[in-house]
Structures are given as structure tokens and as C-alpha cells.
Amino acid sequence: MIVVVGDLVTDVLVEQAGPIQIGSDTNASITVRGGGQAANTAAWLARTGQAVTLVAAVGDDPAGRDRVAELVAAGVRCAVDRQAGAPTGSVVVLAGPDERTMITDRGASLLLDPAAVVAAIDASGARHLHLSGYPLLHDGSRAAGLAALAAASERGLTTSVDAASAAPLRSVGASAFLTWVRATDLLLCNADEAEVLAGPGEPAEQAARLAAHVANAVVKQGAAGAWWAAGNGLVRRGRSTRVPMKDPTGAGDAFAAGLIASWCSGGSPEAALAAGAALGAEAVSQVGARP
Numbered sequence: 001m002i003v004v005v006g007d008l009v010t011d012v013l014v015e016q017a018g019p020i021q022i023g024s025d026t027n028a029s030i031t032v033r034g035g036g037q038a039a040n041t042a043a044w045l046a047r048t049g050q051a052v053t054l055v056a057a058v059g060d061d062p063a064g065r066d067r068v069a070e071l072v073a074a075g076v077r078c079a080v081d082r083q084a085g086a087p088t089g090s091v092v093v094l095a096g097p098d099e100r101t102m103i104t105d106r107g108a109s110l111l112l113d114p115a116a117v118v119a120a121i122d123a124s125g126a127r128h129l130h131l132s133g134y135p136l137l138h139d140g141s142r143a144a145g146l147a148a149l150a151a152a153s154e155r156g157l158t159t160s161v162d163a164a165s166a167a168p169l170r171s172v173g174a175s176a177f178l179t180w181v182r183a184t185d186l187l188l189c190n191a192d193e194a195e196v197l198a199g200p201g202e203p204a205e206q207a208a209r210l211a212a213h214v215a216n217a218v219v220k221q222g223a224a225g226a227w228w229a230a231g232n233g234l235v236r237r238g239r240s241t242r243v244p245m246k247d248p249t250g251a252g253d254a255f256a257a258g259l260i261a262s263w264c265s266g267g268s269p270e271a272a273l274a275a276g277a278a279l280g281a282e283a284v285s286q287v288g289a290r291p
Contacts, residue, residue, distance in 0.1 A: 001051045002264060003124040003157075005117055005148045006038025006132025007109045008056035008071070008080060009089035010063050011289060013249065016094065033288055034070045035091055036109070037164060038132035040250045040289045044257030044279055046075035047291040050264075053077040055120040055148075059108045063088040074291065079120035083108040093289075095247050102165075110140030114147035121151050128264045129157045130256070133164030136180050137172055146180060153183055158264070161214075162256055163189035169196045178213045186263070187214045188256055194219045203227045204235050216269070220255060222248075226276065228269040238273025241281035250289025255280035 016028040034043075042054040054071060058064030060082040067088060068078050089107035093100055112135055121129065129152040135145030152159045161181045163169060169177060174197045181187060187210055189197060198206035203219040207229035210217035220226045226238045258279030263272040283289070 001053060001124055001126040002045055002128045002130060002260065003053045003055060003121055003126035004038050004042040004045070004130045004132070005055045005121075005135065005145070007036035007089060007106070007134045008034070008039040008054065008058055008067050009036040009091050009107070009109060010067060011035030011249075012090060012092045013288060014092060014094050015247070015287065020094065031288070033290070034067045035093070035250075035289050036089070036132075037134060037162060037253055038130075039067070039071060039076075040253035041130060041132070041162070041257050042076045043071060043074045043290040044250075044254045044283070045261055048257060048261040048279070050257075050261045051077075053079055053120065053124040053126065055079045055117050057081045057083055057108045057112045059086050059088040060084045061088055063090070064108070077124075079116075079123065081111075081113055081116050083111045086111055093249055095249050100249050106134075106138060106141075109134070110138055112141045112144035114144045117144045117148050118151045121148065121155070121157075127157060128159070128260070130160045130162070130260055133162050133169075133177075136177065137164060137168035149181070149183065158185045160184065160186040160188065160256075160260055162252070163187065163193040163197060166190075166192035166196050169193055174198075178210075182213055184214045186216045186218065186260075188218045188220065188252075188259070190220045190252055191222070204229070204237070208233070208235055218259065218273075220252060222251075226255070226273055228273055230269070236269045236273065238270065238277055241277045243281045243285045245284045247287045248284055251280045251283040253289060254283035
């Protein structure tokens with residue numbers, strides 16, 4: 001069992017065919033579906049056949065009930081706290097062929113309760129904790145994220161953290177974030193997040209710098225592959241699986257799921273990187289952030 005802690009929100013996916021026409025109309029296809037980095041990763045873990053529990057917070061509203069029902073149907077066990085008086089979080093995802101921009105209302109995700117998180121970890125029977133970085137990046141949910149890491153350490157679980165998003169990482173600062181995740185077994189970040197946390201440079205160099213703070217660090221480079229560095233100085237490169245891109249939303253979450261599922265099953269870093277690349281390729285070949 002893997003327990004994933006973090007966010008469960010509604011994604012409003014806006015797929016525009018071309019540049020947004022500021023101050024005017026832009027043709028787009030708009031869909032509403034479940035999202036959230038932690039929830040997406042949990043759904044992709046279930047896609048691999050992995051037993052997984054999601055710990056998150058939603059509003060006591062129709063959106064929250066729909067989001068939980070979608071995950072249950074996907075095979076995810078849900079330890080989701082319903083917060084009365086707070087809306088389920090929502091994200092407007094502006095997705096073009098080459099990039100995505102997210103406009104976020106975190107809603108009930110900011111009310112994630114530390115005691116509820118620890119209780120859910122205990123009840124899950126998990127051997128590995130995967131923490132979305134989002135709880136750490138916001139004042140309201142930071143205590144819950146730190147409580148999850150502390151509980152995992154005290155109970156002997158292995159741990160992984162996804163750095164989540166470059167802009168809020170800049171706001172909290174690299175030093176603070178790296179202090180919060182110092183005891184982590186595996187830190188994952190994309191190119192923008194790596195630049196915030198490790199400074200500019202080649203991805204192998206960035207991964208090696210990050211591995212001075214955690215046991216292992218992975219820097220993702222999209223179609224260019226990913227780099228894995230260990231605290232002992234070993235650096236490995238994983239190649240990407242090249243496929244036509246339809247939508248990059250959720251690709252990093254799928255990559256994380258594939259990598260973690262392999263690594264937690266005893267796979268080598270090379271095998272874990274390959275598994276992450278394969279699931280990430282599946283994600284970008286479809287529209288939307290989940291299987």
C-alpha cells in the first residue's frame with residue numbers, strides 16, 4: 001500500500017487551439033473533471049495495479065462528492081476529509097499544445113488537518129508515503145504536510161515528495177522547502193522547480209546538488225528524459241518515450257506514479273525512470289490529467 005497526501009480539486013480544462021486573444025474571444029474546448037497533483041498521482045498509481053490510499057480535503061459539496069466518487073471508481077481508496085463551509089478547490093487549466101498555465105483556488109485543500117492525516121496514514125497500513133508539495137507551499141496546509149512526513153519517519157515508511165510548482169516554491173524559498181523535506185528518500189522536480197531549488201545548470205548537476213539534501217533526487221526534463229542522483233554521488237539518466245503530444249496536463253503526476261510504483265517494488269533507478277517515462281508518455285497521449 002502506498003499512501004498519497006495532498007490535493008483533490010476540480011480541473012476546468014480549457015484547450016485553446018491557438019494563443020489567447022486578450023480582451024476578446026478565443027475558441028476553446030472546455031471540460032470539467034477531477035484534478036489535483038496528489039489525486040492524479042493516486043489515480044495513475046491505481047492504473048499500475050498498485051494499492052493506494054489518497055488523503056486529502058474537499059468541501060462538503062457536490063463537487064467534493066463527485067471528485068471522491070471518480071477516484072473510488074478508478075480503484076483509489078479515499079481517506080478524504082469533508083470540510084463544511086469551504087468549497088472544494090478548483091483549478092482553471094489553460095492547456096495548449098506545448099504548455100499549460102493554472103489559475104488556482106485551493107479551497108478546502110488549505111484546511112487539510114494534521115491529526116486526520118496522521119490517523120489516515122496509520123489506518124492505511126502503507127509502507128510508502130508520497131507527499132505532493134502543495135500542502136507544504138501554503139500556510140494553511142503546511143502543518144499537515146509536515147505532520148505526514150514526521151509520521152512516516154516515525155513509522156519507518158519510505159517517503160517521496162513532488163516539488164509541485166515553481167512559483168509558490170519561489171515564494172516560500174528554496175532553503176525553507178529543502179529544510180522541510182531534508183529526511184525524504186526521494187525528491188522529484190521538473191526543470192523549473194529544479195532551477196528554483198538547485199539554481200541554474202545542467203539537469204545532472206541540479207540533481208546532484210539536490211541529492212545533498214535528500215537521499216535521492218530526480219530532475220524531469222520532459223521529452224529530454226530525466227536524471228536521478230543519489231547521495232552517494234551516482235547519477236543516472238532515464239530516456240523519454242517519444243509520442244505525439246495531445247495534452248501535457250498530469251504528465252508529471254503520471255511519471256511520478258510509474259517511477260514510485262517501480263521503485264517501491266524493488267526496481268533499480270534505471271527501471272524506475274523507464275516506468276515513469278512510459279506512464280508519462282501515456283498521459284501526454286490523451287487529454288486530461290488522469291487515466
